Amino acid sequence: MDPLLLTILITLAKIIGLTFLVVLPLVPISVYFERRFSAVIQDRVGPNRVGIPLTLFGLKKDFSFAGLIQPMADGVKLFLKEDFTPTHVRKAFYWLAPVLTVAPSLITLAVIPFGSSITIGGQKIDLAIANLDVGPLFIFSIASLSVYGITLAGWSSNSKFPFIGGVRSTAQMISYEICLGLSIIPVLLYYGDLNLGKIVQEQSEHGWLLLPFWGNDAAHPLGTKLLFWIPAFISFLIFTISIFAETNRMPFDLPECETELVGGYHTEYSSMKFAMFFMGEYAAMVVGSALIITLFFGGWSAGFTLDGWISGLTVAGAKIGGLVHLLVFLTKLIAFILFFILVRWTVPRFRYDQLMKLGWVIFFEAALVNVFLAALVIAAPYLSVGIIALGAVLLVVLCAAIIWVAKVSEEPAKRNSGLLEQN
Template identity: 75%
Template sequence: MDLLFNIAIILIKVIGLTFMVVLPLVPISVYFERRFSAIIQDRVGPNRVGIPLTLFGAKKDFSFFGLVQPMADGLKLFLKEDFTPVHVRKSFYWLAPALTVIPALVTVCVVPFGSPITINGEEIKLVIADLDVGPLFIFAISSLTVYGITLAGWSSNSKFPFIGGVRSVAQMISYEICLGLSIIPVLLWYGELNLSNIVEEQSANGWLLLPFWGDSAPWNNGGDYSAWIFWIPAFLAFLIFTISIFAETNRMPFDLPECETELVGGYHTEYSSMKFAMFFMGEYAAMVIGSALIVTMFLGGWSLPFNWDSSLQDAQGNWVWFSGLVHLAVFMTKLVAFILFFILVRWTVPRFRYDQLMRLGWVIFFEAALINVFLAALIIAAPELKVVSTIIGAVLLVVVSAALIWVLKVSDKKEAPNSGHLG
């Protein structure tokens, strides 16, 4: 019975968290994208697609604020002709969309959605797989997405999709390095790779970007300002990680692999019907997982701010029975807020040139993330070091950083302005 109970719990978590929480966020994000862009551009977004009650004799259709628009989009793409060009490499052509969307959904399994809940006297964590290598697992699986985009461009046997695939390889590999380096300060601070433990630590002792309660606050730890000083490398890590997530998910202003003004449609130009839709499902699913990872590591995950989580615990410090549902709602609120931020950036910032994109990744973010690792290590080790050792380390870090910036500035040749043929 225990085995059947555990299997049932695993199936419920997989179906509930993946297919009833994350997957519905994909069409909802599309709806948010349309409404948000309409507000920014001062126009009307989708507001009429609804239930056609007039077909059944009613006087007026039920518009439902246009919320049925994502369902109509999905139905349209599902019923469109699934056309496969003759000149493509068919096996890889069919495999590419699956390699784009599946890794994004698999990474959901290590993201904690809420505090543990108790069922039948057994504590159950709201995470599908509570791995001790959570961030590494996410990076390993999400890196497979580049194969889907690359195969889509290569198997199409067409010029513009191939260029989009090549761009994607260079872009995603470049920014994966920045992603990996940027979270090292976070992992150094917590000494953990388990995302559930990281969130619980933030719940008790302050979020990484909001260290104002628990042991992070100087008035609670005997005047230790380490958490406040560590806010500097933590914010730099947050900045680099967030911008790199934009590049990894091919979102504006980093959507060069599918740049319509240069590549017609990029790597998915030759696709139609649901194969075409799967690329967009993969993009939005990756955006959801990227937002979830940012919220988990930097903004407390499912926890409430200012130690309000203590009101959801009993006298023994155990979570009350409904705390998991409250924390799930908190996590989803943060997640939706960050998805809206993704959409806001898309409709605010213009697209980068490709040379600017690569320069940002290799010349700025790579070096900045590397320096940030040493800065974080120095702050963490400072209480154990002598004052002289700390000062020497700080001076060396400043000197090396200044030398690196000078080298980059000198080696960066300024191009002469384009004066045209007459010039």
């Protein structure tokens, strides 16, 4: 077979397999998890009725499948609902907005390494659609385009509440994209690479970034890895919380805040166009979770020196260790999706001023200082004790100055005198 044709076929198989058979099914599964998990937290039953209506065929009891058919019922319901388009909207942009919300989330999956390579018929196949050397930059550049869909939805609806939701989303996403970018700089400094596949391979050999307890050698001493754990953990906190804001998840779902904006930017939408906004939100949650485990928890790596044995697994002459790594990756991914859901149903919604203050006054400065801290830790083995001490003192002084400026610039809270004292 022609090598070019073979490459095209393998790429198409990876796109169909990883995107449409692995990730997209996680969207309705995440909805089911959301319903079940929230029911457990609120001490209620959750979805348990939707199933096969066997009573229609004369049997005594329906088969409910423990509510597992609920996502399918949701899809059928949204597909069959009336697709109503208000007369006052700007129709071209109104129809385009849901597509611009879903598409970026799916495109960013192209650079996520889902597993180590597999070998079939002598052909080595990477379990990543595109093995780019600028993976994180590609994800941030494409994911940032989803704000256009939300902004267009609010503007094209030609209604006040959706427009406010769109403006909120624009400000929120721009603010937290800065924090996202700054927070992963320490990770990229530590590995010296922008290729996500190589970063995961490094973690499989020398310990996950937040669990660095194996693969110690002269180039990767345990002391340095444990010392770098401090800036790595700070990066993890900032990055994870910023992902919540980027995906409009609670407690940062201000663009669709029903208590103030009815439904936010998608108030005027119905049927499948309405469903596509939620597909985009859940797909973005899946991509965000995948990026977190790729950068901080080893991605497809099973850890604890097991990856070498897994990679060597062979069935009928084909190396299938990558498929086992794919299952490991999906297990971690589902665990983080459940974490997203847990946070949504336990943490109350922020006020909008609190949201923006967290991004600009706290996370931006913390991420910036963390870059210098990470650089100092990485360079420490090559510096003298005096230089290290001077760097530490400068970092402390910088932190104190930032905190002082933040406190001085904050407006004092005004006393609420009520209506009686206004006259």
